[in-house]
Amino acid sequence: MDIVFYNTLTRSKEKFEPLAPGQAKMYACGPTVYRHVHIGNLRTWLLSDLVRRVLEYNDYRVTEVMNITDMGHMAEDDSLTVAPGEDKVLAAAAAEQKTPKEIADYYTADFFDALTAMNIRPAHHYPKATDHIPQMLALIETLESKGLAYEKSGAVFFDVSKFPGYGKLSGHALGDLKAGIHRVEIDETKDDPNDFLLWRTAHEHRLVKWDSKWGPGFPGWHIECSAMSMHYLGPQLDLHIGGEDLVFPHHEGEIAQSEGATGQPFARYWMHGAHLLAEGRKMSRSVGNVIRLTHLQERGIEPLAFRLHCLGLYYRGHMNITWDALKAAQASLERLRRYLAEWNADQVTVEMPNRHLLDYRARFHQLINDDLSFPQVIPMIWEMAKNDLPPAAKALLLLEWDSVLGLRLAEAAAAPAPELTPEQRSLLDRRAAARAAKDWAESDRLRDDLAALGIIVQDGREKQEWTKTK
Numbered sequence: 001m002d003i004v005f006y007n008t009l010t011r012s013k014e015k016f017e018p019l020a021p022g023q024a025k026m027y028a029c030g031p032t033v034y035r036h037v038h039i040g041n042l043r044t045w046l047l048s049d050l051v052r053r054v055l056e057y058n059d060y061r062v063t064e065v066m067n068i069t070d071m072g073h074m075a076e077d078d079s080l081t082v083a084p085g086e087d088k089v090l091a092a093a094a095a096e097q098k099t100p101k102e103i104a105d106y107y108t109a110d111f112f113d114a115l116t117a118m119n120i121r122p123a124h125h126y127p128k129a130t131d132h133i134p135q136m137l138a139l140i141e142t143l144e145s146k147g148l149a150y151e152k153s154g155a156v157f158f159d160v161s162k163f164p165g166y167g168k169l170s171g172h173a174l175g176d177l178k179a180g181i182h183r184v185e186i187d188e189t190k191d192d193p194n195d196f197l198l199w200r201t202a203h204e205h206r207l208v209k210w211d212s213k214w215g216p217g218f219p220g221w222h223i224e225c226s227a228m229s230m231h232y233l234g235p236q237l238d239l240h241i242g243g244e245d246l247v248f249p250h251h252e253g254e255i256a257q258s259e260g261a262t263g264q265p266f267a268r269y270w271m272h273g274a275h276l277l278a279e280g281r282k283m284s285r286s287v288g289n290v291i292r293l294t295h296l297q298e299r300g301i302e303p304l305a306f307r308l309h310c311l312g313l314y315y316r317g318h319m320n321i322t323w324d325a326l327k328a329a330q331a332s333l334e335r336l337r338r339y340l341a342e343w344n345a346d347q348v349t350v351e352m353p354n355r356h357l358l359d360y361r362a363r364f365h366q367l368i369n370d371d372l373s374f375p376q377v378i379p380m381i382w383e384m385a386k387n388d389l390p391p392a393a394k395a396l397l398l399l400e401w402d403s404v405l406g407l408r409l410a411e412a413a414a415a416p417a418p419e420l421t422p423e424q425r426s427l428l429d430r431r432a433a434a435r436a437a438k439d440w441a442e443s444d445r446l447r448d449d450l451a452a453l454g455i456i457v458q459d460g461r462e463k464q465e466w467t468k469t470k
């Protein structure tokens with residue numbers, strides 16, 4: 001069955017045709033490790049996980065690379081603590097009185113914890129920028145030798161006027177770019193404000209710098225992704241993925257650098273996830289509307305419920321997060337687990353071929369292959385639950401689909417009932433008593449206390465049910 005993805009480069013849905021049959025090489029832009037990841041970042045990384053799982057469901061052999069930016073990402077206006085033009089990791093190190101490596105290691109671990117909690121499959125490679133300076137320097141030298149880069153006042157810049165395809169991803173004509181240019185890119189020393197930094201020589205006191213033919217210095221941000229993606233995947237990739245804010249200038253810069261250096265098309269399919277918004281604005285530190293997974297958990301919402309919530313919305317549409325929607329996702333996740341436990345208890349073996357089962361399987365496959373139409377999969381699951389298909393067939397389908405949905409339903413269904421501490425048990429008993437006495441204020445208060453201890457309470461028809469999250 002064909003797979004169709006929306007390609008930002010061509011602004012249309014296109015049939016996925018890989019460079020090599022049966023294989024897919026994908027690169028996703030990873031974190032800048034100077035602060036905790038928020039659920040907006042996770043929405044974008046979930047996109048690459050879903051693309052990968054869909055490809056694997058279609059029997060592709062996928063190689064996925066995600067970079068760790070531990071140096072070279074200069075602030076635009078996106079942080080409260082980092083001044084424009086400053087390196088984000090170095091600025092965080094100064095603010096927290098740590099070494100840059102301590103900062104990077106701490107926030108890299110935080111990033112991996114969040115991926116695990118969201119059941120995002122690990123990429124095959126997580127290259128760090130600081131481990132790939134030689135590859136970046138080699139690429140910059142190639143660009144210089146081809147006349148696409150120039151040195152000026154202690155910096156090396158990419159000369160966009162020499163790369164005719166500049167603007168093809170973001171759709172800006174060169175003349176228009178000035179208006180949309182990022183603040184950090186405005187630099188008096190450049191020939192043209194559209195040119196972007198490849199390398200800058202460091203001042204004497206800079207903590208981290210590397211030798212180069214232009215003197216000790218450090219790389220720009222865009223060059224890191226060109227150098228590392230091509231180092232691990234070769235000059236041509238099948239898919240390149242990131243959040244919509246990366247289209248310009250980051251991905252536009254990557255195309256110019258990679259294609260400028262190799263003379264070959266770089267990535268064939270560019271996929272971008274729309275932002276997650278809170279109170280109508282992009283979630284980010286500068287706006288101050290950041291929500292992390294721990295904040296969700298404090299309110300009784302599991303990371304996997306957030307995953308399910310993301311599946312319910314098209315990745316190309318903005319997601320305006322609300323607590324009510326998150327709570328509904330938590331309830332849906334628990335409902336899925338309950339269904340699976342019920343259906344699994346059924347001992348009947350399914351006679352194959354069962355027409356309904358085959359129909360549902362085909363519908364699921366069609367939907368996920370159509371540019372990740374997960375929002376239509378979720379209602380299909382509720383519909384299936386009501387169908388007169390044998391419970392064992394429903395369990396079979398749901399578990400099969402969960403290899404793509406990634407909700408860890410099999411683990412939840414198979415897990416023995418978790419132990420409760422005496423404190424948790426007593427709170428649960430008190431809450432049951434409060435409910436019986438219709439003392440809703442007390443029962444809500446106890447629900448919050450339980451949530452703080454990692455117990456999520458859900459009111460069933462007859463009794464309260466609970467799930468343990470930590």
Ligand code: AMP
Pocket residue numbers: 029030031032033039040041042043044242243244245246273274275276277282283284
């Ligand atoms: P950063 O660590 O800031 O470089 O961002 C990591 C990834 O998260 C990038 O792919 C960004 O596009 C993405 N991202 C940042 N903010 C949001 C947001 N509010 N919603 C969705 N994705 C985001």
Ligand code: ZN
Pocket residue numbers: 028029030225250
């Ligand atoms: Zn990148």
